[in-house]
Amino acid sequence: MISGSTLAGTLYGVAAGALWGLVFVAPEICGDFGPFHQSIARYLFYGAIALLLIAPRWKRLRPHLGRREWIGLLWLSLAGNIVYYLLLATAVRTAGIALTSLVVGFLPVTITIVGSLDKGAVPLTRLAPSLLLCVAGAACIGWEAMLPTGNSDGTARWLGLLAAIGALLSWTCFAVGNARWLNRLEHVSEHDWSLLIGVTTGAIALLAAPMLPLLENAEHSADAWGRLAMISVAIALFASIIGNALWNRMSRLLPLTLVGQMILFETLFAILYACLWESRLPTLPEAAAFVLLVLGVLACLAAHRPAGRKEVDPIEAAHPPL
Numbered sequence: 001m002i003s004g005s006t007l008a009g010t011l012y013g014v015a016a017g018a019l020w021g022l023v024f025v026a027p028e029i030c031g032d033f034g035p036f037h038q039s040i041a042r043y044l045f046y047g048a049i050a051l052l053l054i055a056p057r058w059k060r061l062r063p064h065l066g067r068r069e070w071i072g073l074l075w076l077s078l079a080g081n082i083v084y085y086l087l088l089a090t091a092v093r094t095a096g097i098a099l100t101s102l103v104v105g106f107l108p109v110t111i112t113i114v115g116s117l118d119k120g121a122v123p124l125t126r127l128a129p130s131l132l133l134c135v136a137g138a139a140c141i142g143w144e145a146m147l148p149t150g151n152s153d154g155t156a157r158w159l160g161l162l163a164a165i166g167a168l169l170s171w172t173c174f175a176v177g178n179a180r181w182l183n184r185l186e187h188v189s190e191h192d193w194s195l196l197i198g199v200t201t202g203a204i205a206l207l208a209a210p211m212l213p214l215l216e217n218a219e220h221s222a223d224a225w226g227r228l229a230m231i232s233v234a235i236a237l238f239a240s241i242i243g244n245a246l247w248n249r250m251s252r253l254l255p256l257t258l259v260g261q262m263i264l265f266e267t268l269f270a271i272l273y274a275c276l277w278e279s280r281l282p283t284l285p286e287a288a289a290f291v292l293l294v295l296g297v298l299a300c301l302a303a304h305r306p307a308g309r310k311e312v313d314p315i316e317a318a319h320p321p322l
Helices: 004-024 035-064 067-104 107-115 124-145 154-184 190-215 222-253 256-262 264-277 284-303 314-318
Strands: none
Touching: 004 067, 004 222, 004 256, 004 264, 004 284, 035 067, 035 190, 035 222, 067 154, 067 190, 067 264, 107 124, 107 154, 107 256, 124 256, 124 264, 124 284, 154 190, 154 222, 154 256, 190 222, 222 256, 256 264, 256 284, 264 284
């Protein structure tokens, strides 16, 4: 049987993935703007909303935040937000949603391998079926994503692939580091920690904003700016504020070897949203990927069940042998 905390953590992971999957569609909606504009806009709003929410609790939190915590917040903000989203948006724009989803879909593998090194963690031998199903699901997505099209730019796709790999490495560092910090923090809730990351991320975005004219110098209409602002606010609120809070709650309930599997739901929802955006049904490889990735999560949950518990026959229990 799955424990209550594991079930609750899994549900938090599903909800976080549903909200995070939205970030794969945002670059397509705001195609008039490059990844720098999209990244800075999203995180400026993320920081502003986080600052408003954390202000009433600042006096209580301040004594628990020293130099070490602020350094941790700084690099987590860079790895999990600024750098990751910049690379992700670049990959989506140059290589497409499918290829980006493929590469980022390997996050469960990288995070689970790192988590298996923890003391008392489930060994990789028990996690192997889950990881193989995950790789098979990613391969199904990549089967079509890597096929060249008549109007595709091969160089751009390779640059997009490199950006997606960079996003994979960046978010792996964030997921592992964030889980470690949440395990060490005793007097800071997971929601407050998420808001603190948001405030730090917003401060970095504010410092980087003056460089935008040098990085992406293009004119945009008022409608385009309005659309960017609207999408940025929506992504900041739902994906960053709510999604990160759900993810942090999940990270405190599940071991790191299971935390990695939860990112699969972001991939699943990203593919679903891509199909809705493109007004089409999933292809056969995409449908197979859905099934394989879900089976991978179920296999991982099974691997984390407590061992050594024997099922008792109710008849035998009522009439034990003499």
